[in-house]
Amino acid sequence: xxxxxxxxxxxxxxxxxxxxxxxxxxxxxxxxxxxxxxxxxxxxxxxxxxxxxxxxxxxxxxxxxxxxxxxxxxxxxxxxxxxxxxxxxxxxxxxxxxxxxxxxxxxxxxxxxxxxxxxxxxxxxxxxxxxxxxxxxxxxxxxxxxxxxxxxxxxxxxxxxxxxxxxxxxxxxxxxxxxxxxxxxxxxxxxxxxxxxxxxxxxxxxxxxxxxxxxxxxxxxxxxxxxxxxxxxxxxxxxxxxxxxxxxxxxxxxxxxxxxxxxxxxxxxxxxxxxxxxxxxxxxxxxxxxxxxxxxxxxxxxxxxxxxxxxxxxxxxxxxxxxxxxxxxxxxxxxxxxxxxxxxxxxxxxxxxxxxxxxxxxxxxxxxxxxxxxxxxxxxxxxxxxxxxxxxxxxxxxxxxxxxxxxxxxxxxxxxxxxxxxxxxxxxxxxxxxxxxx
Amino acid sequence: xxxxxxxxxxxxxxxxxxxxxxxxxxxxxxxxxxxxxxxxxxxxxxxxxxxxxxxxxxxxxxxxxxxxxxxxxxxxxxxxxxxxxxxxxxxxxxxxxxxxxxxxxxxxxxxxxxxxxxxxxxxxxxxxxxxxxxxxxxxxxxxxxxxxxxxxxxxxxxxxxxxxxxxxxxxxxxxxxxxxxxxxxxxxxxxxxxxxxxxxxxxxxxxxxxxxxxxxxxxxxxxxxxxxxxxxxxxxxxxxxxxxxxxxxxxxxxxxxxxxxxxxxxxxxxxxxxxxxxxxxxxxxxxxxxxxxxxxxxxxxxxxxxxxxxxxxxxxxxxxxxxxxxxxxxxxxxxxxxxxxxxxxxxxxxxxxxxxxxxxxxxxxxxxxxxxxxxxxxxxxxxxxxxxxxxxxxxxxxxxxxxxxxxxxxxxxxxxxxxxxxxxxxxxxxxxxxxxxxxxxxxxxxxxxxxxxxxxxxxxxxxxxxxxxxxx
Numbered sequence: 001x002x003x004x005x006x007x008x009x010x011x012x013x014x015x016x017x018x019x020x021x022x023x024x025x026x027x028x029x030x031x032x033x034x035x036x037x038x039x040x041x042x043x044x045x046x047x048x049x050x051x052x053x054x055x056x057x058x059x060x061x062x063x064x065x066x067x068x069x070x071x072x073x074x075x076x077x078x079x080x081x082x083x084x085x086x087x088x089x090x091x092x093x094x095x096x097x098x099x100x101x102x103x104x105x106x107x108x109x110x111x112x113x114x115x116x117x118x119x120x121x122x123x124x125x126x127x128x129x130x131x132x133x134x135x136x137x138x139x140x141x142x143x144x145x146x147x148x149x150x151x152x153x154x155x156x157x158x159x160x161x162x163x164x165x166x167x168x169x170x171x172x173x174x175x176x177x178x179x180x181x182x183x184x185x186x187x188x189x190x191x192x193x194x195x196x197x198x199x200x201x202x203x204x205x206x207x208x209x210x211x212x213x214x215x216x217x218x219x220x221x222x223x224x225x226x227x228x229x230x231x232x233x234x235x236x237x238x239x240x241x242x243x244x245x246x247x248x249x250x251x252x253x254x255x256x257x258x259x260x261x262x263x264x265x266x267x268x269x270x271x272x273x274x275x276x277x278x279x280x281x282x283x284x285x286x287x288x289x290x291x292x293x294x295x296x297x298x299x300x301x302x303x304x305x306x307x308x309x310x311x312x313x314x315x316x317x318x319x320x321x322x323x324x325x326x327x328x329x330x331x332x333x334x335x336x337x338x339x340x341x342x343x344x345x346x347x348x349x350x351x352x353x354x355x356x357x358x359x360x361x362x363x364x365x366x367x368x369x370x371x372x373x374x375x376x377x378x379x380x381x382x383x384x385x386x387x388x389x390x391x392x393x394x395x396x397x398x399x400x401x402x403x404x405x406x407x408x409x410x411x412x413x414x415x416x417x418x419x420x421x422x423x424x425x426x427x428x429x430x431x432x433x434x435x436x437x438x
Numbered sequence: 439x440x441x442x443x444x445x446x447x448x449x450x451x452x453x454x455x456x457x458x459x460x461x462x463x464x465x466x467x468x469x470x471x472x473x474x475x476x477x478x479x480x481x482x483x484x485x486x487x488x489x490x491x492x493x494x495x496x497x498x499x500x501x502x503x504x505x506x507x508x509x510x511x512x513x514x515x516x517x518x519x520x521x522x523x524x525x526x527x528x529x530x531x532x533x534x535x536x537x538x539x540x541x542x543x544x545x546x547x548x549x550x551x552x553x554x555x556x557x558x559x560x561x562x563x564x565x566x567x568x569x570x571x572x573x574x575x576x577x578x579x580x581x582x583x584x585x586x587x588x589x590x591x592x593x594x595x596x597x598x599x600x601x602x603x604x605x606x607x608x609x610x611x612x613x614x615x616x617x618x619x620x621x622x623x624x625x626x627x628x629x630x631x632x633x634x635x636x637x638x639x640x641x642x643x644x645x646x647x648x649x650x651x652x653x654x655x656x657x658x659x660x661x662x663x664x665x666x667x668x669x670x671x672x673x674x675x676x677x678x679x680x681x682x683x684x685x686x687x688x689x690x691x692x693x694x695x696x697x698x699x700x701x702x703x704x705x706x707x708x709x710x711x712x713x714x715x716x717x718x719x720x721x722x723x724x725x726x727x728x729x730x731x732x733x734x735x736x737x738x739x740x741x742x743x744x745x746x747x748x749x750x751x752x753x754x755x756x757x758x759x760x761x762x763x764x765x766x767x768x769x770x771x772x773x774x775x776x777x778x779x780x781x782x783x784x785x786x787x788x789x790x791x792x793x794x795x796x797x798x799x800x801x802x803x804x805x806x807x808x809x810x811x812x813x814x815x816x817x818x819x820x821x822x823x824x825x826x827x828x829x830x831x832x833x834x835x836x837x838x839x840x841x842x843x844x845x846x847x848x849x850x851x852x853x854x855x856x857x858x859x860x861x862x863x864x865x866x867x868x869x870x871x872x873x874x875x876x877x878x879x880x881x882x883x884x885x886x887x888x889x890x891x892x893x894x895x896x897x898x899x900x901x902x903x904x905x906x907x908x909x910x
Contacts, residue, residue: 072628093786093788094682095678095681095682095787095788096786096787096788096817097681097787098786118684140631150599150603153631153634154599154602154603163879167875167879168875169875169876169879170872170873170876171876173851173852173853173871174786174851175784175785175786175816175817175851175852175853175856176595176599176784176816176817177591177595177600177784177813177816177817177818177856177857178784178853178855178856179588179589179638179855179856179857179858179859179860180853180854180855180860180864180868180871180872181860181868181871181872181876181877181880181898181899182635182638182639182642182880182883182884182898183589183602183634183635183637183638183639184635184876184879184880184883186602186631186634186635186637187630187631187634187635187883189631189634190630190631191630191631195630206686207681207684207685207686208684210684234544236567236655236656236658237655237658237725238655238657238724238725267724267725267728268728268731268732269728270725270727270728270730270731271724271725271727271728271729272728273727274725274726274727274728275725315626317624317625317626318624318625319542319545319547319623319624320545320624321544321545322624354545354623354624355626385625386625389622389624389625390624390625391625391626391627393626393628407628408627408628408629409627409628411627411628411629412619413616413617413618413619414618414619414620414627414629414632415629416616416618417618417630417632417886417887418629418630420885420886421630421883421886424879424882424883424885424886425879425882
């Protein structure tokens with residue numbers, strides 16, 4: 001064992017510590033940790049973080065390792081702390097519509113448990129069901145269902161956070177309406193583990209809808225699809241999701257569908273029929289496919305998995321009415337990939353939110369200038385979006401690119417508070433990641 | 439009376455906002471001596487009423503240079519004493535900042551000044567088929583800036599969620615006059631969710647001077663039903679059963695027997711039987727075609743739970759009549775008692791009946807009338823204690839009963855405030871729900887925004903523990 005792993009192992013008799021080859025699957029944005037530790041309790045997490053704070057070891061909290069390529073790369077990783085062995089569902093009260101589980105509990109386990117009581121967690125973040133509850137909250141990203149149900153920040157009721165220096169904070173509670181004090185939980189949501197490690201989470205649940213129906217509309221091209229998605233999102237009815245899906249260059253050739261707009265309706269049967277009638281009327285054409293129940297859910301499960309195997313994932317945003325412009329802007333990314341490599345570039349947009357996800361299978365490294373070209377292209381695109389009130393986020397990408405371009409854009413004067421917030425939770429700075437959140 | 443402003447400071451502030459908008463005359467200051475929680479009264483040193491972000495920034499910068507604490511104030515409808523100015527603090531009010539800055543119906547977005555009244559936003563959005571969802575009971579008077587400060591709720595947040603779900607961007611002025619933008623619809627920012635933590639910070643972090651909110655399309659249809667029960671517990675059971683059906687009503691509201699009798703004895707009489715012990719209002723909204731079936735299922739559940747009468751309403755006029763008793767409950771109680779303490783706590787829904795019984799026992803034990811009006815669907819209770827402020831012995835019983843009610847709600851897994859905020863009133867209850875580490879974390883977060891403790895001092899957080907108690 002290397003000295004760090006040895007010391008960790010000695011001090012933490014109850015938690016498993018691995019080093020050497022065993023850490024390879026736990027690289028964070030290409031940085032290999034010196035040790036990976038698997039605590040089994042909140043107390044052990046507190047021990048690890050407080051020891052790391054004393055020793056100045058840089059830590060990255062993780063779950064099952066699905067998000068390690070995402071976000072801002074840390075400068076170095078000494079210890080990766082995985083919540084994988086903390087996966088108990090500690091409380092589920094169907095009558096009160098909440099579930100509380102340890103951070104390492106898988107979303108699939110939650111789904112099977114709540115499904116038995118006709119309830120569900122109405123969130124579909126990227127990555128699919130193999131993700132953990134803790135990672136979902138730490139990343140904070142929403143999927144297509146945000147149109148109908150909001151994002152993780154709107155549905156989290158409480159969480160336990162072990163701060164960088166090992167303090168245990170119980171944040172929020174088990175009830176939906178709760179304004180007892182400052183909403184520290186909001187800071188933790190989407191903080192990418194830079195304030196501490198989330199060890200348990202309490203989420204609000206919804207009743208399973210009587211009808212789950214998806215309508216798929218075909219469009220001639222991505223631009224037409226974007227127009228249609230905008231028009232359908234403006235339907236004055238409560239649609240659960242309106243998603244534009246543009247398959248990759250490679251996928252079209254093998255007979256996969258052309259661009260689609262998928263509309264998800266989660267209602268009672270009568271209401272779903274009515275919504276279908278209105279949506280079809282707005283689209284000027286009948287849907288090419290109409291999926292019900294599990295098949296409807298499956299289409300949107302595929303949307304969650306669209307980032308799988310992508311080397312570069314971008315999130316471009318503007319006001320929802322400008323989705324067609326966002327789609328148009330992706331033509332500027334043509335130099336970054338070779339359409340014949342893998343499936344090329346896929347697009348998926350949450351039409352209600354004005355968020356376009358761009359997934360590139362393989363970043364082209366055909367000549368020496370590839371990195372400069374990528375950095376320039378992304379930098380210019382980010383600046384033009386920011387000038388229009390939008391943004392460009394690199395959700396995951398080759399570390400060389402993220403190091404140079406930064407995962408997030410400039411925060412402006414709000415960055416004033418970033419350092420202070422981080423120091424309040426992680427005074428030794430062991431959880432700091434390169435850029436923002438700093 | 440607090441010490442008046444020095445002539446020089448008064449002049450500097452007048453130089454920014456104009457002569458008429460710095461109020462220092464003791465008679466006029468009386469209007470600012472309390473908010474909706476009238477049990478507490480304090481006269482501020484002065485009130486400044488700026489008109490724009492720039493003026494707020496200049497006013498705060500001047501006050502900061504003079505080390506004068508600031509208490510932000512909207513319409514003063516808050517129910518936790520959050521807008522009271524203590525000691526040498528100056529009130530900075532948003533009463534003149536009422537402009538609609540932008541209404542974008544296509545993106546369902548509005549940008550407003552913080553002094554705009556909640557209901558006025560919905561009125562402005564209505565021609566476009568849109569509305570603003572959070573609907574606190576005071577919505578015809580309360581301001582959106584106040585709603586941001588309190589993270590306000592309302593009857594319809596059962597289905598639609600509270601203010602934080604609708605605020606997408608803020609322009610904030612900090613204690614020293616810095617102007618900071620937070621969030622913004624149509625962009626995803628890195629960094630921490632400053633917007634999220636600012637909403638609900640009760641004026642302790644800064645003043646929101648521009649607010650961007652999401653609007654919703656008006657529901658295609660609305661259906662309301664009213665069920666009358668002989669036992670409060672039965673009404674609670676009906677709520678549990680309706681939710682267990684997998685229905686998600688827009689609102690599920692209960693008023694109890696004492697409240698029914700207060701309403702019926704007042705000019706707001708709504709035609710409730712005065713021997714009933716609970717009235718349950720259930721409202722569904724959404725796609726028209728699905729509503730009739732939802733209402734039918736709820737009616738069946740109410741009957742099974744023991745409702746002696748169920749009325750349904752389809753037309754807006756009929757709906758208004760069913761809501762009358764619920765909406766006018768506070769006004770009615772004001773007519774039968776000289777003072778009213780409106781309490782606010784949340785419990786898990788399944789504990790409602792048990793907690794209400796214990797609240798009733800507390801009332802009997804302290805010889806107080808406690809009338810309950812509450813958002814049953816999300817377990818948000820409003821036990822209202824009727825009293826006479828001039829009777830100091832009664833007032834002390836009110837305080838003891840309040841403390842006991844809070845303890846009962848926390849013990850049941852709930853919290854000390856669901857929508858009214860902590861303010862001045864509940865800061866000493868904070869340690870019932872938060873440990874020393876959590877309170878310290880909140881202190882540190884406040885210090886990031888307000889390192890010198892100038893914004894709304896003495897609110898939300900209890901005084902830090904003495905050095906002797908601080909050791910873990």
